[in-house]
Amino acid sequence: MLTDNHGRKLNYLRLAVTDRCNLRCFYCMPEEGLNWLSREELMSYEEMMRACSLLVKMGIExxxxxxxxxxVRKDIMNLLAGISKLDGLKDLSMTTNGVLTAPYVTEMKKLGITDVNLSLDTLDPNRFFTITLRDEFDKVMDTMQELLRNDMTVKINAVVMAGKNTQDIIPMVELTKHLPVSVRFIEEMPFNGDGHEYKGLEWDHTRILNEIQQHFPTIKKSIDPVNSTAYNYDIPGHKGSVGIIAAYSRTFCGTCNRIRITPQGTLKNCLYDDGVMNIKDLMRAGNDDKQLERHLLTAFGKRVMDGWEAERQRVEKTGVHESMATIGG
Known part of the structure; x- marks a missing residue:
């Protein structure tokens, strides 16, 4: 079993395969996009496979x-096929915005991918365009229907933003009445790629829940899975469920079981740290798997207690200005 210096089990890797995106959600990046990584700066699929294989052998499940x-990244299905065959891997899942996903759903299911997080911040096409600057709402909804037709576990991730989509909270909860989806409301975070100044959190997890309770007074707390980042709720008579993720309040750090690898190979022990090592650079410097394992174990042995400590320790003292696209959602 792989553990960190606080005794927390590490068994979950979030691997970001690209920094590029076909939407321009204002809370993630500026309208003109980012300074995209060059091909050389990105991890190759071979490097990603090597990292995943090693980490699975170490205990990632x-x-x-x-x-x-x-x-958006070319030949992504080839990478998924390779990862799906790793001996010891119990769960391969994806997070997508759904614009390009629908044609691949059947193939994804054949690879054993049955859990998909769909990023969708509104059910209103006009607000969708305002938030994303792209007219792709219908494609995202088509993807949701295709996922459900293939009996996928669908979690809809909606970032709650003051003045942008709070009027969508109740309609999105209503979506769970007839559809077996989990709608998860996420506190807005400061990872906007310098597109705008983060003003702080107006809609925290408590306020989101209060808003839902006013319209659905019978909502009740359900049992949260081990290591869950969401507070989960059921509404009697609804096929789906509701979750609230305190991503900015960071109330779930004590049971965090996840690590992240960014598209450029940076290992992040915490969403809010600025990276603790670069596995791609170590590979390209000629380190063998035993050496990589030692570097990884050293990094896991210096994990911070929570996201607040990680943010305080950042080299960049002026704040958090990364884009979520460069971190991995």
Missing amino acids: KIRITGGEPF
């Missing part, structure tokens, strides 16, 4: 593929 938008 679940891998979630993220971005950017994973399906």
Whole structure:
């Protein structure tokens, strides 16, 4: 079993395969996009496979593929096929914005991918365009329907933003009445790529829950899975469920079981740290797997207690200005 210096089990890797995205959500990046990584700066698929294989041998049991938008990267299905065959991997899942995903759903299921997080911040096409600056709402909804037709476990991730989509909270909860989806409301975080100044959190997890309770007074707390980042709730008579993720309040750090590898190979022990080592650079410097394992174990042995400590320790003292696309959602 792989553990950190606080005794927390580490069994979950979030691997970001690209920093590029076909949407321009204002809370993630500026309108003009980012200074995209060059091909040389990105981890190759071979390097990603090597990292995943090593980490699974060390104790990682679940891998979630993220971005950017994973399906923007060419031949992503080849990588998924390779990872799905790793001996010891129990769960391979994805996070996607759904714009390009629908044609791949059947193939994903054949690879054993049955859990997909779909990023969707509104059910209103006009607000979708305002938030994403792209007219792709119908494609995302088509992807959701295709996922459900294939009996996928669908979690809809909605970032709650003051003045942007709080009027969508109740309609999105209503979506769970007839559809077996989990709608998860996420506190807004400061990872906007310098697109705008983060003003602080207006809608925290408590306020989001209060808003839902006013319209659905019978909502009740359900049992949270081990290592869950969401507070989960059920509403009697609804096929789906509701979750609230305190991503900015960081109330779940004490049971965090996840690590992240960014598209450029940076290992992050915490979403809020600025990276603790670069596995791609170590590979390209000629380190063998035993040497890589020693570097990884050293990094896991220096994990911070929580996201607040990670943020305080950042080299960049002026604040958090990364884009979520370069971190991995």
